[in-house]
Amino acid sequence: MRLMAFLLLLLPFSVQAADLRIGVKEDIPYFGYYNAKGERAGIEVDFGKELAKFLGRSPKFISVSSSQRIPFLQANKLDVVIATFSITPDRSKEVAFSEPYFETGQSVMVLADSPIQSIQDLSSKKVGVVKGATSGPQLLKAQPQARLVEYKTYYEAYLELLFGQVDAISTDEVVLRGLKAIGEGAAVKLEQRKGRRPVFLLDLNRYTPGNRLRIIRPSLSHEKYGIAVRKGSPLLDKINAWLASPSGRHTLRDIIQRHLGGES
Known part of the structure; x- marks a missing residue:
């Protein structure tokens, strides 16, 4: 009985640990924003839901500004960042990026x-x-x-x-x-x-x-968005495997098509 009570006390923490903490934007129409009902919406929100499902975890979305993305990851406030995050050499010294998912x-x-x-x-x-x-x-x-x-x-x-x-x-x-x-x-x-x-x-x-x-126009540069994780995170290989899989590619194409009409 005491063991059961102890396990029940730990249960909320176990559930919380299973959440995938995803940093997203809240001010980027089409990618991360609030819809007319006040609900999170956008390409990267939908993408985060699908990624969490693939990893067998529950998504927990946390709003981040551009300047918060790296500090929040490094401080372990987030597990992944999916927030119009351009892959650059300087940023790659501080966090690890997945393969690109949008250009x-x-x-x-x-x-x-x-x-x-x-x-x-x-x-x-x-x-x-x-x-x-x-x-x-x-x-x-x-x-x-x-x-x-x-x-x-x-x-x-x-x-x-x-x-x-x-x-x-x-x-x-x-x-x-x-x-x-x-x-x-x-x-x-x-x-x-x-x-x-x-x-x-x-x-x-x-x-x-x-x-x-x-x-x-024309554009000043060419940007590639990637999913960011902490250096050494075991999530990186899993994310890249999913992005490279037929189901992952199909899911991403479907999400972009739904929001942008196929632009990528």
């Missing part, structure tokens, strides 16, 4: 009536970027005279562009595409959450492409 390129977005037509036009202009992302350094390589303004979230940078506090914002094109959708019908409301920054609740099915914002 895109960095671009710049401006208001539709902006005189800015190219990267060269950003000289002396204020460009919003997110702290901890690769966007700032990449932009300065292309236009050293740009004046970077760092924000914690993409929503903050997006709103500052709308209010004229910056001349442009720069990040991956697929992210800009999602931010553009917010201002062209997708936003249901801006919800204030207790103790946290406000988030948009989105219905991306309401998005009708308009002329409020404009994305400048």
Whole structure:
């Protein structure tokens, strides 16, 4: 009887240990955001659910900003990060990445009536970027005279562009595409959450492409997103095996098709 009582006391901790703690974004339309019902949604949220199922664990999603991804992994607050995390040599020194699951390129977005037509036009202009992302350094390589303004979230940078506090914002094109959708019908409301920054609740099915914002092309760089884990984590081989398997590839294609219509 005493042994049974002891095991029952340990049960909640055992269940908690089985959770797969997944770091995701909450401000990236199509990838990690809150839908009109206030539920987490997006490619990387769905991908995290499928990965947890493959590993036989329950997904526990934790919101992360770009600058929190590596520290949260290293502090053992997360098991994996699936958060538009571009694979770079510098980051690979601190965390381990899976094989890529999505490819895109960095671009710049401006208001539709902006005189800015190219990267060269950003000289002396204020460009919003997110702290901890690769966007700032990449932009300065292309236009050293740009004046970077760092924000914690993409929503903050997006709103500052709308209010004229910056001349442009720069990040991956697929992210800009999602931010553009917010201002062209997708936003249901801006919800204030207790103790946290406000988030948009989105219905991306309401998005009708308009002329409020404009994305400048061509892309500045080629980005590959990977799933990040701690160095030496046994999860890495399992994740790569799943990504390489027919079922894993089919699942990923299906998720991307559902959210982006097949863009990758």
